[in-house]
Amino acid sequence: MISQKYKDMLQAKSVIRNLSEYATKRGKEIGYENVFDYSLGNPSVPVPDAYAQAVKRLHDELSSSALHGYSPSLGHPTFKAAVAASLSRRFGVAYTPELIFPTSGAAGAIAHALRAVTVPGEEVITFAPYFPEYNQYVNQTGAILKVVPADTATFQINFEALEAMISEKTGAILINTPNNPSGIVYSEETITRLADVLTRKSTEYGRDIFLISDEPYREIMFDQAACPYVSKYYKNTLSCYSYSKSLSLPGERIGYVAVNPECVDAAYLVPMMGQISRGIGHNCPSSTIQLAVSEILDMTCDMSVYERNMNLLYDKLTELGFTCVRPGGTFYIFPRALEEDAVAFCQKALNYDLILVPSDSFGVPGYFRMAYCIDTEKVERSLAALEAFVKNEYPN
Amino acid sequence: MISQKYKDMLQAKSVIRNLSEYATKRGKEIGYENVFDYSLGNPSVPVPDAYAQAVKRLHDELSSSALHGYSPSLGHPTFKAAVAASLSRRFGVAYTPELIFPTSGAAGAIAHALRAVTVPGEEVITFAPYFPEYNQYVNQTGAILKVVPADTATFQINFEALEAMISEKTGAILINTPNNPSGIVYSEETITRLADVLTRKSTEYGRDIFLISDEPYREIMFDQAACPYVSKYYKNTLSCYSYSKSLSLPGERIGYVAVNPECVDAAYLVPMMGQISRGIGHNCPSSTIQLAVSEILDMTCDMSVYERNMNLLYDKLTELGFTCVRPGGTFYIFPRALEEDAVAFCQKALNYDLILVPSDSFGVPGYFRMAYCIDTEKVERSLAALEAFVKNEYPN
Numbered sequence: 146m147i148s149q150k151y152k153d154m155l156q157a158k159s160v161i162r163n164l165s166e167y168a169t170k171r172g173k174e175i176g177y178e179n180v181f182d183y184s185l186g187n188p189s190v191p192v193p194d195a196y197a198q199a200v201k202r203l204h205d206e207l208s209s210s211a212l213h214g215y216s217p218s219l220g221h222p223t224f225k226a227a228v229a230a231s232l233s234r235r236f237g238v239a240y241t242p243e244l245i246f247p248t249s250g251a252a253g254a255i256a257h258a259l260r261a262v263t264v265p266g267e268e269v270i271t272f273a274p275y276f277p278e279y280n281q282y283v284n285q286t287g288a289i290l291k292v293v294p295a296d297t298a299t300f301q302i303n304f305e306a307l308e309a310m311i312s313e314k315t316g317a318i319l320i321n322t323p324n325n326p327s328g329i330v331y332s333e334e335t336i337t338r339l340a341d342v343l344t345r346k347s348t349e350y351g352r353d354i355f356l357i358s359d360e361p362y363r364e365i366m367f368d369q370a371a372c373p374y375v376s377k378y379y380k381n382t383l384s385c386y387s388y389s390k391s392l393s394l395p396g397e398r399i400g401y402v403a404v405n406p407e408c409v410d411a412a413y414l415v416p417m418m419g420q421i422s423r424g425i426g427h428n429c430p431s432s433t434i435q436l437a438v439s440e441i442l443d444m445t446c447d448m449s450v451y452e453r454n455m456n457l458l459y460d461k462l463t464e465l466g467f468t469c470v471r472p473g474g475t476f477y478i479f480p481r482a483l484e485e486d487a488v489a490f491c492q493k494a495l496n497y498d499l500i501l502v503p504s505d506s507f508g509v510p511g512y513f514r515m516a517y518c519i520d521t522e523k524v525e526r527s528l529a530a531l532e533a534f535v536k537n538e539y540p541n
Numbered sequence: 542m543i544s545q546k547y548k549d550m551l552q553a554k555s556v557i558r559n560l561s562e563y564a565t566k567r568g569k570e571i572g573y574e575n576v577f578d579y580s581l582g583n584p585s586v587p588v589p590d591a592y593a594q595a596v597k598r599l600h601d602e603l604s605s606s607a608l609h610g611y612s613p614s615l616g617h618p619t620f621k622a623a624v625a626a627s628l629s630r631r632f633g634v635a636y637t638p639e640l641i642f643p644t645s646g647a648a649g650a651i652a653h654a655l656r657a658v659t660v661p662g663e664e665v666i667t668f669a670p671y672f673p674e675y676n677q678y679v680n681q682t683g684a685i686l687k688v689v690p691a692d693t694a695t696f697q698i699n700f701e702a703l704e705a706m707i708s709e710k711t712g713a714i715l716i717n718t719p720n721n722p723s724g725i726v727y728s729e730e731t732i733t734r735l736a737d738v739l740t741r742k743s744t745e746y747g748r749d750i751f752l753i754s755d756e757p758y759r760e761i762m763f764d765q766a767a768c769p770y771v772s773k774y775y776k777n778t779l780s781c782y783s784y785s786k787s788l789s790l791p792g793e794r795i796g797y798v799a800v801n802p803e804c805v806d807a808a809y810l811v812p813m814m815g816q817i818s819r820g821i822g823h824n825c826p827s828s829t830i831q832l833a834v835s836e837i838l839d840m841t842c843d844m845s846v847y848e849r850n851m852n853l854l855y856d857k858l859t860e861l862g863f864t865c866v867r868p869g870g871t872f873y874i875f876p877r878a879l880e881e882d883a884v885a886f887c888q889k890a891l892n893y894d895l896i897l898v899p900s901d902s903f904g905v906p907g908y909f910r911m912a913y914c915i916d917t918e919k920v921e922r923s924l925a926a927l928e929a930f931v932k933n934e935y936p937n
Contacts, residue, residue: 151657151813151817154816187610209587214583249645252824260547264544281820282822353543396608396612396829398825413543420677423677425823427652427821428649429792430827432792433596433793433829433830434829
């Protein structure tokens with residue numbers, strides 16, 4: 146029979162999608178260049194030229210069956226080896242190809258990681274503010290998502306609340322650093338303390354608590370800082386990555402799970418994810434995309450535009466009196482709204498053709514997200530609109 | 542905690558994979574050209590040249606974000622429109638783009654279709670012989686796979702057994718025509734009768750029984766016959782297709798679900814599959830692959846080799862005394878083994894470097910499958926080995 150569960154889900158329309166549709170519609174009226182659309186996290190910078198060259202060369206040099214034949218069910222050996230070598234060299238964790246499971250982006254990675262290290266009925270803990278899709282990722286496995294309230298002073302971890310939430314039902318912790326929507330990067334201190342808590346609680350409850358680290362923004366860092374590599378700090382870590390952001394390839398659906406070599410049952414986890422794939426119909430990313438990305442996976446796009454945009458917005462927002470933690474990476478910023486009701490705030494902003502996303506669906510009321518993966522020239526033009534919005538609507 | 546369910550699945554090694562690994566190992570000893578490897582359904586004929594041309598042109602002509610940006614979550618409009626137009630024109634079913642859901646091959650298509658039209662605890666009925674992955678596809682949704690015994694005289698449907706198996710618990714019927722492993726194509730008469738049974742039983746139980754039609758071999762037909770298009774005969778049909786076989790693109794993971802325009806809740810089913818994707822981490826095939834296939838989806842590879850191979854094998858097998866229903870399509874043939882124990886039979890064949898797959902995992906004992914998607918020259922050389930095998934091991 147028709148699944149009422151999935152049919153009912155159609156009622157809940159995504160706030161972000163609604164806003165994005167509004168922006169498109171408004172663009173038809175006044176020209177899309179005049180809509181300051183900060184709604185979507187769709188990367189704006191081009192893929193490195195080497196990517197297209199790699200794709201073309203693969204089509205010229207490989208036979209049809211070598212390029213387009215089935216990859217092994219645990220992923221293409223070339224891609225697995227390239228990822229393992231790159232991660233080992235960059236972060237000093239001794240991955241072998243057997244510990245890498247290629248997936249359809251980070252969504253696919255998280256879907257597999259969750260099913261491998263949690264069972265239905267267990268709880269998965271994440272931290273506000275968080276990517277709203279975590280609700281779907283977790284709940285559709287049969288596990289239950291629990292959300293630790295935000296530490297709004299820093300958007301690092303609220304450890305008191307975390308310790309109170311961990312119980313014998315906790316299967317895994319799901320973190321996202323650099324973070325969507327806050328743009329905050331967990332400090333080494335935060336990650337170390339998190340690892341200590343998880344180690345202690347694992348001992349206390351006599352069961353392993355796994356850490357699923359969602360890190361598609363790992364390469365988008367500001368101030369020449371490096372993002373601490375989470376898996377180095379806690380052995381029971383599954384790192385979920387996507388090339389959607391660092392290589393601007395979101396439509397190509399390529400990422401991976403990297404299992405820490407010292408993780409419990411490390412040797413089984415990738416083969417288990419292969420079994421999981423049989424039931425969820427995933428069966429590997431495209432073979433061509435795996436091979437092409439293998440050739441350029443130490444590159445990134447020129448992402449300096451994101452830092453320029455962040456600085457422009459951060460300076461203007463603070464000048465206008467917004468409370469805002471300065472992002473350490475990503476292409477998001479997450480200021481406090483100027484009234485308690487962020488939805489009302491963002492609604493008023495529409496009158497200035499500013500498309501801002503209210504924070505409620507990220508698990509924190511009273512804030513808003515701006516995704517500044519747009520042209521700097523547009524960011525510059527938007528500053529006057531932002532100023533007019535604030536001065537007219539919140540004059541005191 | 543580690544999922545014991547998926548860990549336990551690692552124990553059950555695939556018979557086909559074991560045989561394929563044996564073939565590779567044996568190939569290293571005597572040269573792979575001397576191993577008559579009939580184990581794997583990996584297409585041997587090249588992708589049409591137009592495919593690589595389309596890929597290259599897309600990289601030259603489209604901007605990075607147009608080619609590699611996120612597709613909408615229900616699939617790329619270009620691909621959806623191309624598929625709908627092609628199916629409508631070829632089969633006379635009035636699909637619109639909204640009824641097409643792009644997927645990671647047929648596995649992804651079936652994963653989504655099953656979750657959309659069945660609920661956990663319901664039964665899904667299929668017919669022996671059947672593709673062993675159906676066990677995973679169905680059971681991992683929480684539904685239960687029931688298998689109608691084979692009609693070994695024709696490998697059409699055993700309707701008496703089907704009628705006895707349908708109950709108020711039946712959510713969907715899963716068919717595969719042309720069939721892996723038998724190579725048999727359901728006749729128009731079979732499909733009409735199946736539709737009649739399902740219509741009658743739906744009325745009897747006051748609930749809609751859905752038909753999920755797995756048809757990746759639809760274009761690989763022999764004797765210039767056309768495969769009856771299942772959805773024309775029963776309105777509650779979800780057609781699951783893959784370009785893995787007809788375009789030799791299995792590694793690229795591209796296919797679709799096509800929802801019959803008159804299906805119950807037709808307008809909801811594709812959006813529901815979008816919701817399902819959020820939980821299983823699928824999120825669309827590669828954008829480049831969707832666009833490239835859109836340009837060539839009325840083409841097929843030159844698949845005449847499969848028919849030539851089938852005729853060579855069928856003639857030899859019948860000459861050697863095998864009981865065998867002549868395939869109407871695919872690149873499989875499914876003769877009766879010369880002893881009751883098909884595993885023992887296939888084991889003896891290994892001494893002649895013939896890699897045959899015993900039928901047990903397909904739900905029928907005493908048969909074997911040959912996948913003849915290999916060079917004709919090799920098929921020709923294998924005939925002597927086949928003859929030697931039969932004459933030495935089964936001399937009477």
